[in-house]
Amino acid sequence: DAKTTQPPSMDCAEGRAANLPCNHSTISGNEYVYWYRQIHSQGPQYIIHGLKNNETNEMASLIITEDRKSSTLILPHATLRDTAVYYCIVRANAGGTSYGKLTFGQGTILTVHP
Amino acid sequence: SAVISQKPSRDICQRGTSLTIQCQVDSQVTMMFWYRQQPGQSLTLIATANQGSEATYESGFVIDKFPISRPNLTFSTLTVSNMSPEDSSIYLCSVAGGAYGGYTFGSGTRLTVV
Numbered sequence: 001d002a003k004t005t006q007p008p009s010m011d012c013a014e015g016r017a018a019n020l021p022c023n024h025s026t027i028s029g030n031e032y033v034y035w036y037r038q039i040h041s042q043g044p045q046y047i048i049h050g051l052k053n054n055e056t057n058e059m060a061s062l063i064i065t066e067d068r069k070s071s072t073l074i075l076p077h078a079t080l081r082d083t084a085v086y087y088c089i090v091r092a093n094a095g096g097t098s099y100g101k102l103t104f105g106q107g108t109i110l111t112v113h114p
Numbered sequence: 115s116a117v118i119s120q121k122p123s124r125d126i127c128q129r130g131t132s133l134t135i136q137c138q139v140d141s142q143v144t145m146m147f148w149y150r151q152q153p154g155q156s157l158t159l160i161a162t163a164n165q166g167s168e169a170t171y172e173s174g175f176v177i178d179k180f181p182i183s184r185p186n187l188t189f190s191t192l193t194v195s196n197m198s199p200e201d202s203s204i205y206l207c208s209v210a211g212g213a214y215g216g217y218t219f220g221s222g223t224r225l226t227v228v
Contacts, residue, residue, distance in 0.1 A: 043219030
């Protein structure tokens with residue numbers, strides 16, 4: 001699975017959009033971009049994933065560049081409860097029967113302040 | 115998405131003893147994963163457990179230290195054997211699946227070895 005690079009930490013004001021970048025310059029054509037977050041002392045939580053098109057769900061938006069070498073997770077209106085470590089992971093097979101392991105990097109510590 | 119019950123949530127153990135962690139899923143799943151998260155670190159995959167076959171261990175992890183059972187499609191255990199203080203970590207189980215190819219994690223077992 002491709003390696004990802006994220007900034008170690010970021011700050012965001014409550015109510016503002018949080019934009020978390022991720023570089024994955026060695027991503028392969030069949031690899032998806034996944035985002036998870038881990039709130040202190042809890043298991044990681046799935047946020048969103050995508051292949052090449054931008055994606056949006058009730059939690060966040062995912063913007064993937066046209067060359068797919070980087071992406072940005074957007075939390076449109078960050079709250080204090082969004083303070084967590086955010087992990088960007090790339091791997092093949094977003095479904096079906098070919099599941100495999102997730103490889104976690106160090107992630108980005110997002111701190112949302114009042 | 116699957117719901118995972120992981121027990122115990124935390125424990126303090128004496129060095130040289132063993133602890134068995136249980137992971138119960140509310141639906142049948144093919145693949146289950148066990149991760150370790152050392153203090154201040156990201157998650158590291160220990161092994162992948164498929165029902166009816168031997169677990170597949172990642173580099174640096176061995177069956178004698180971390181034996182895994184997978185008796186059916188809804189349950190797995192991880193044993194941390196002959197514990198030392200270096201084994202103090204959070205241990206998490208995870209399953210693949212869900213509507214969008216995501217992975218679900220248990221809430222983790224916080225282990226302290228004294």
